[in-house]
Amino acid sequence: MIPTIHIDDYKYDLPDERIAKYPLTERDASKLLRYDHGVVEEFHFSDIPALLPEKSMMVFNETKVVPARLHFQRDSGAHIEVFCLEPSDPPEYNTSFAATGKCSWKCVIGNAKKWKGDILTLSNPENDPDVSQMALKASLSGRDGQTGTVEFTWDGGFPFSRVLEICGTIPIPPYLNRDTEAVDLERYQTLYARIRGSVAAPTAGLHFTSRVLDGIKERGIGLEDVCLHVGAGTFLPVKSRDISGHPMHREPFAVSLDLLRKLRDRKGSIIAVGTTSVRTLESLYYVGVSCIEDGRPSDVSQWAPYERDYPYSTAEAIDAIIKYLEGNGEAELTTGTRIIIVPGFRFRLVDVLVTNFHQPESTLILLVSAFVGGDWRTIYDYALGHGFRFLSYGDSSLLFRNDIAIGS
Numbered sequence: 001m002i003p004t005i006h007i008d009d010y011k012y013d014l015p016d017e018r019i020a021k022y023p024l025t026e027r028d029a030s031k032l033l034r035y036d037h038g039v040v041e042e043f044h045f046s047d048i049p050a051l052l053p054e055k056s057m058m059v060f061n062e063t064k065v066v067p068a069r070l071h072f073q074r075d076s077g078a079h080i081e082v083f084c085l086e087p088s089d090p091p092e093y094n095t096s097f098a099a100t101g102k103c104s105w106k107c108v109i110g111n112a113k114k115w116k117g118d119i120l121t122l123s124n125p126e127n128d129p130d131v132s133q134m135a136l137k138a139s140l141s142g143r144d145g146q147t148g149t150v151e152f153t154w155d156g157g158f159p160f161s162r163v164l165e166i167c168g169t170i171p172i173p174p175y176l177n178r179d180t181e182a183v184d185l186e187r188y189q190t191l192y193a194r195i196r197g198s199v200a201a202p203t204a205g206l207h208f209t210s211r212v213l214d215g216i217k218e219r220g221i222g223l224e225d226v227c228l229h230v231g232a233g234t235f236l237p238v239k240s241r242d243i244s245g246h247p248m249h250r251e252p253f254a255v256s257l258d259l260l261r262k263l264r265d266r267k268g269s270i271i272a273v274g275t276t277s278v279r280t281l282e283s284l285y286y287v288g289v290s291c292i293e294d295g296r297p298s299d300v301s302q303w304a305p306y307e308r309d310y311p312y313s314t315a316e317a318i319d320a321i322i323k324y325l326e327g328n329g330e331a332e333l334t335t336g337t338r339i340i341i342v343p344g345f346r347f348r349l350v351d352v353l354v355t356n357f358h359q360p361e362s363t364l365i366l367l368v369s370a371f372v373g374g375d376w377r378t379i380y381d382y383a384l385g386h387g388f389r390f391l392s393y394g395d396s397s398l399l400f401r402n403d404i405a406i407g408s
Contacts, residue, residue: 002303003344005243010365012380020393021176023187028209031388031395037402040382045207045396049215055268061202061276062225064193067168072120072138081110085232088149093197097161104151108232122167130166171199173392197229203392204274204355228253228280238361248302248338253280255333257325264318269351275367281349283337288317291324300337305345314348341367353399357383357390373402
C-alpha cells in the first residue's frame with residue numbers, strides 16, 4: 001500500500017545564512033554529526049575512520065558530474081538555457097559522449113516559452129576561439145512543458161564529451177543562488193568520480209580525502225563502488241501535499257557482478273556513502289525479485305517496495321541477479337530505478353548512512369526519516385542549534401539505522 005505521508009510534516013526553518021554557498025578549504029575539515037539510536041555526538045569528518053563499525057563494507061557512488069548546462073541565444077537576443085538530463089539518440093551515455101557531429105538529449109529548457117523552435121546558437125560572450133570553432137547549435141525536436149528533446153550539432157569532429165567540457169558549465173544546485181565559479185570545477189566533484197553521467201554530485205562524497213580513505217582502509221573496511229547517475233530530479237521540490245502525488249524520475253545505475261557476490265556473502269555492516277548509494281543498493285532487492293519472478297532484471301518502479309509483501313530473503317534476491325548475469329555471460333548489472341524511500345520502507349541492505357543535511361520538505365528528508373525510525377528532528381534540531389552548515393557544500397552526518405519508529 002502506498003504510504004500516506006504529508007510533506008508539510010517534514011518542514012523545518014532553514015535560514016539562508018545556514019546554507020553553505022562555498023566549500024571549506026579542506027574537504028575533510030567539515031563537521032560530522034554522529035547519530036546512533038537517539039544519541040547525537042559531534043566530530044569532524046576527518047574522525048570518521050574511527051567511528052565506523054569494524055569488518056564493514058563502505059559503498060561509494062563513482063558517478064562523475066558533467067558540465068551539462070549550456071547557454072544559447074536566439075536571433076532575437078533571447079537567452080535559452082539547455083540543461084542536459086540524459087541521452088536520447090544514441091541512448092547510451094558512453095556512445096552519446098563519443099558521438100561526433102550530432103546527438104540528441106532529453107533536456108530541461110530554461111525560458112522555454114521564448115524558444116519557438118528555431119535553431120539556437122551557443123552564447124559566447126568571451127569570444128572563446130575553441131567555442132567558436134565548434135559552432136555548437138541546438139534544435140528542438142520535441143517538447144513536454146519545461147523539458148524537451150534537443151538535437152545538438154557541431155563542427156570539428158570532437159566527441160560530445162569534449163563539446164560539453166568546452167561549451168558547458170557544471171550545474172551547481174539552484175539553491176546556491178550564484179553562478180558556477182572556478183572553485184566548483186574541482187570541488188563539486190568527488191575525488192573518486194570516474195564514470196561520466198550525473199548532472200548533480202553525490203554530495204555526501206565531497207568530504208572524502210585521500211587521508212580519510214587511507215584511514216578507512218587501515219581499519220580493514222572494504223571500499224566498493226556502484227554507479228548511479230544523478231538526475232535533475234534531485235533538485236525538484238515536492239509540490240504535492242501528499243507524497244503519493246510526487247513522481248520520481250528514472251536514474252540509471254550499474255553494479256558489478258563481483259560486488260553482488262560480496263553483498264550476498266557479506267558478514268559485517270554495509271555503509272552507504274550518500275542517498276544515491278542507498279537508492280542503488282536498496283533497489284537491488286526488487287531487481288532480484290524481477291529475476292525470480294520474470295526471469296530477467298527490470299527497472300524498479302517508484303512504489304514497488306510498498307505494493308505487497310515479498311516472500312524472498314535478501315540473499316535469495318541478490319543470488320537471482322548473480323545467476324542471471326552468470327547465465328548470460330555478463331559482468332555487470334545495468335538497469336534503472338525510480339525508487340522512493342519514505343517512512344515505512346523496509347531496509348534490506350544498508351545499515352549505516354553518510355549524508356549531508358537536506359532541504360526541508362524534500363524526498364531526501366523522507367529517506368533520512370525512514371532510516372532513523374522517524375527521529376529526523378533530533379538530528380536536524382541539533383545541527384541547527386550547533387552551527388552546522390547545510391546542503392551540498394555543507395557539513396556531514398553519520399547515521400546508524402534505527403528500525404524502531406520514534407515518531408515523525
